[in-house]
Amino acid sequence: MGGIRKILNKPEKEFSAASNKHGLFSEVSGAIHIHTRFSDGEVDFPELVTAAKEVGLDFIVVTDHMSLEGKEKGFEGFYETLFVVIGYEHNDSNNKNHYLAIGTDKVIEEQDSPQRYIDLIRSAGGIGFLAHPAEERQYFKKYPSYPWTEWDVSGYDGIEVWNHMSEWVENLKSWRSFIRIFYPRRFLKGVPPGLLKKWDELNRTSFISGIGGVDAHTFTYGKGFFKFQIFPIKVELKGIRTHLYIPDNISNCEFVEAKDACLRALKNGNGYISNYRQGDAKGTELFLRYADDTLVPPGCSGRNPSLPASLSISIPLEAEIRVIRNGVQVSRKVGVYHNFDITGNGLYRIEVFRKKKAWIYSNPFPIGSYPLY
Ligand SMILES: [Zn+2]
Ligand SMILES: [Zn+2]
Structure with a gap:
């Protein structure tokens, strides 16, 4: 897979993390939560694959509503530099509580209780993410909001922290907003503070992974002569991306192995979310570093990180780096590199801003035993 860049051009001895048996991490960047014509999207698979390759993505995750038709028709797999994973978006009988299910072979029957479909998807071997959990759409009656309402559930793997479509529609408030229709990526500011707070709270007691979602529908706006596509697919794929650190170069492996590595990293939160509009974040290095130079990626590391350690942060363009x-x-710190010494347990995250807009959100580094704080 030519699209994968080996990260960290440092001596191999530095990569001895328990989660990294093979000596090196590779980074893959992808777009998750895409709809095609098999549900309410306006793109078909060949067009989508071509566009994703053209914008330099390594993987995409398609999630049509209550449909795995793309998978059944054989569209999942490698396409030279791109690999395509097909899951689906489950909803309850009121079309609320949308849930991204990845890694299952069948659409389970519609269920009233979100806990029920979370459990069924997990027992079928899949992983799952609460989709656009904090969506609010007050100003656009034609497109109602679909927030997550059942917060007592358990057994899901993560939440869609940054959703392109939700943020864009929320900001569509007045006639001035028509400019947003022509420049759909310009106005992404960042994850809503309330949702970040919720994510931190959830991570206090157990690890909850975060992903970025495109929620690409490529919907058209207006009628007749004035009808045009708001989100052409290539524009959508140049927005919110999810980057994963995977412990091996998957260029020579079978699709099943590549998919397994991708799903494991998604579930464990081994990576970060970026907005491509603020710059191509690929090459960003966010690791917990021990005195012996062992590196641990963000997320659930499979071990209980001990102290002292530092957060080792390197980004490809100058920006404002924040440790939370x-x-x-x-x-x-403003710059391209930051080293932050960690002396106390807790839940750590990294945020990076460029030109006052959010560019990068790392998954959390949980340090210590639960509850973390
Ligand atoms: Zn949805
Ligand atoms: Zn969706």
């Missing part, structure tokens, strides 16, 4: 501990900013 237990929901509070504890360090800030």
Whole structure:
């Protein structure tokens, strides 16, 4: 797979993390939560694959509503530099509580209780993410909001922290907003603070992974002569991306192995979310580093990280790097590199801003035993 860049051009001895048996991590960047013509999207698979390759993505995850038709028709797999994973988006009988199910072979029957479909998807071997959990759409009656309402559920793997479509529609408030229709990526500011707070709270007691979603529908706006596509697919794929650190180069492996590595990293939160509009974040290095140079990626590391350690942060373009501990900013630096010494347990995250807009959100680094704070 030519699209994968080996990260960290450092001596191999530095990569001895327990989660990294093979000596090196590779980074893959992808777009998750895409709809095609098999549900309410306006793109078919060949067009989508071509566009994803053209914008330099390594993987995409398609999630049509209550449909795995793409998978059944054989569209899942490698396409030279791109690999395509097909899951689906489940909803309850009121079309609420949308849930991204990835890694299952069948659409389970519609269920009233979100806990029920979370459990059924897990027992079928899949992983799942609460989709656009904090969506609010007050100004656009034609497109109602679909927030997550059942927060007592358990057994899901993560939440869609940054959803392109939700943020865009929420901001569509007045006639001035028509400019947003022509420049759909320009107005992404960042994850709503309330949702970040919720994510931190959830991570206090157990690890909850975060992903970025495109929620690409490529819907058209207006009628007749004035009808045009708001989100052409290539524009959508140049927005919110999810980057994963996977412990091996998957260029020579079978699709099943590549998919397994991708799903494991998604579930364990081994990576970060970026907005491509603020710059191509690929090459970003966010690791917990021990005194012996062992590196641990963000997320659930499979071990209980011990201290002392530092957060080792390297980004490809100059920006404002923030370190967040237990929901509070504890360090800030403008530059391309930051080393932050960790002396206390807690939940750590990294945020990076460019030109006052959010560019990168790492998955959390949980340090210590639960509850973390
Ligand atoms: Zn949805
Ligand atoms: Zn969707």
